[in-house]
Amino acid sequence: MYLPRIFHSLNLSTEERYRAELLELNEKTKDFGLVLTPQDIELMMAARTQVLNSYGRVELNIEVTKGIIELFSSSSFIEQESYADTLNELYEIFHYFKNETEDRVSDRQLLHKMKELFEEDCEGALELLKSRLEEYVENFRSELTQNESLDEGEDDQWNLKI
Template sequence: MFLPTIFNPENKDLKEIQINELLQTNKYTEEFNLTLTEEDAKEIIHVRECALQSFGRIEIDMEVTKKLLKRFSSSTFIKPQEYVSTINSLHELFYYMKNETEDRIGDDKLIGIMEDFYNNSCGGSISILRQRIEVFSNNFRRENQKKDYLLEGNYFDDYK
């Protein structure tokens, strides 16, 4: 298969594979009374593609999406009628956080941080989660800049 074909968002074969992958997560999430329809899966894929594009990111597989679905499905804060919109918001926040932390945190750990915030200090609120993630990302980036600065030796050079 040619590379442009793989990255073409209109590739119907790829879309069917992605839809089927997301629908397979229902086996896990239905115990929490959360399931996706084919239309839900299409919407999630569309929002994911938009988020990837807006953050200048590329992902070939659906692993992050499947991890978000599985990790957050056990949350007592997610109601069936809000499931898809919550996952869509989490997608956007995940890719925002990946960029803001300069990819220095692995996907699983990042999703774990988001899940912890969402279920605990945010009480299931996406707007509070967005604020918490902004603060976390700023602090993380600041600490890494400080570490990078010290490791480069510039700190000591300033006092010669």
């Protein structure tokens, strides 16, 4: 009977801890002229929930959000005025492509690929980043299909030898 209240209070304390962790990152990002306000973080947490719900995903921690902040805050293409919005968009892009790769690409690998493309190829253009990641996912799927075909061929050869 009190379980919903208990779970709600646990969730609130987790959310508060996440907010504090994100605020602490300002110590690293302020060197790049980028700082999140408590209001920015509130909006980010709401956007995070929306993205996770829309993609049917669950996160047990805030590491992806922290990873995006830590990786992208050094970019010369991100400015304070659009910092929180850009982070939210990057977070949404990340989860879209996690779904597109069926979680076969690690979080770290995808984040680093996003950063590489964002900096070198896209020069901070988020729509171009999405397009380049589509190409990356297509190549990834093609390689995956090819590797699976090779694996099946090996299985067939094994079966023939027996």
